[in-house]
Amino acid sequence: MIQVEEALSIIAENSTNMPIQKIAVSKALGYVLAETVYSPINMPPFRQSAMDGYAFIHSERHQYDIVGISQAGDHSNLKLNPNETVRIFTGAFVPDNADTVIMQEHVMANDKSILITIMPEQFANVRSKGEQIQKEEVVFEANTLITPAAIGFLACLGITEIEVYKKPKVTILVTGNELVEPGKKLSKGKIYESNSVMLEAALQTIGIKKTKVYKVKDSLKATKKALKSILKKSDIILVSGGISVGDYDFVKEALLENGVEELFYKINQKPGKPMFFGSKNETLVFALPGNPASSLTNFYIYVYPAIKNRMGFSDTHLPKLVRKLNTSFTNTTGKTLFLKALYDETNVTILESQSSAMLNTFAIANSLLIVPYDTENLKKGELVTLLPID
Known part of the structure; x- marks a missing residue:
């Protein structure tokens, strides 16, 4: 039996990153970057108006003649004289020699001219080229989680694909003759099985949306057969129950007979003492206690950081x-x-x-x-x- 810190250290040593894949930015929500991303452009790529209003050359004068319109998407680079202005809209190109935009609420206007009622500071309401990010500047460091905002930012820079760590394939194996699926009739001696849906929900909180769930009766033959199959197609296996020392607890024996290397068994803690951690090739196996509170506790303490490590997160443990x-x-x-x-x-x-x-x-x-x-x-x-x- 080992202490908690030693168990955490062993898990960290064996929780290597998943392979890297290239993925469309639009499909990357919840993945973790495996590369540092650099901006291919300046953003904004030109000087933009931050307001609906009028672009002009800042001076002491208050009256200006309207000589054109600049809408978003236009590139009418009018050369303004000191007494001239351009009607402009949010996000539109600011003429090269204009330096200020006055919001439309602060002018009196007709079709031909404007009178400024509240004079703005010079350079007001003009977004400079590269104000948000400059070409070749770091957009995101490696090991950054891709969020909806990150997807939007990458897209606005014209980036369509990124390299991320693959998400691990997680399988849950539930053992126990006493377990009945919720919704079915509960006969004497039986209890409803809740660990699989609980663990599936916990996995979803860290971005694992799809899991395979298998259920097996308490026999060595059945447990061994089920594990042999799922070891071939899983990156992480969570076994629920059957890991204690009772006459019908066959999980540890079945794991060892399937070639899973035991890295530790039992932790000096409460709840959750009877937990097995092992590996076969690149597959990690957590045999969790069957008691629900023990199972969920050990998920948070041990499984959570292991999965986040494999997914490429830089911060893997729950914060303290x-x-x-x-x-x-x-x-x-x-x-x-x-x-x-x-x-x-x-x-x-x-x-x-x-x-x-x-x-x-x-x-x-x-x-x-x-x-x-x-x-x-x-x-x-x-x-x-x-x-x-x-």
């Missing part, structure tokens, strides 16, 4: 926050505890129902409070470390 503890707490287990908790701007409250089988308080928790294995007493008002999960 520090808050004041609302009540005293004693840890006599000698284990690292991950407690479901609620925090606000200054304080944190440990919730009731910390059992590994219970999701009722997990469903309202917004954090996991970390109690180190070598910490026995926490006092009210003491600063503690949290992992936000909201």
Whole structure:
């Protein structure tokens, strides 16, 4: 049995980046850049008006003759005299010798001329060439997550394809004779299976939208056969249940017989002690506890950073926050505890129902409070470390 930090270190060492692929910018939402992207153009590529109004050469005069119109998409580079102006619209080309745009609300105008009622500062309302980004300037560094805004920015620069890390193919294997699909009749001795949909939902929060889910009965033969198949077509496998030491827990044996190398088994923590982590070729295997709260806890602590590492994220772990503890707490287990908790701007409250089988308080928790294995007493008002999960 190993400590939490050692388990995290082993997972990080084995969570290599996925292969790189070229992808259309329009399809890149949720992917992570595998390259640094440079701008092929100045943006804006010419001086633009930031307002609907009139472009002119700034001076002390207030009256100007209208000599033309500049609409978005036009390139009528009129040469203005000091007493002349051009009607202009937002995003339109500003004539080369005009230096200022007066918004239309600050003029009195007719078809032939304008009278400025509120004089703007020189250079007002003119977007300079390359104001947003200049040619050859870095658009995004490698390991940047592609968001809707990032897609829009890349598109406005004329970039149509980028290199990203492939998203891993994640498979969930659920074990347990006692499990029944939600919606079906629940007979005596049975419980509804919830871990697969819970883990699928957790995966979606980090950009894994499609997962394969398989269910298998508690037998060595069936478990071994299922794992043999999914090991060939998965980058990451999450096994739910069957990893403890009961008479019907066959997952570890089935993994080893399929050539999965054991990297560690069991962590000195609560909940979530009986977890197996291993690999075969480039495939990572997390055999998670069957108890729902244990399974989700270990997802956040171990699976989450491994997947983000493989996807190319630079920041892979949940961020850490520090808050004041609302009540005293004693840890006599000698284990690292991950407690479901609620925090606000200054304080944190440990919730009731910390059992590994219970999701009722997990469903309202917004954090996991970390109690180190070598910490026995926490006092009210003491600063503690949290992992936000909201």
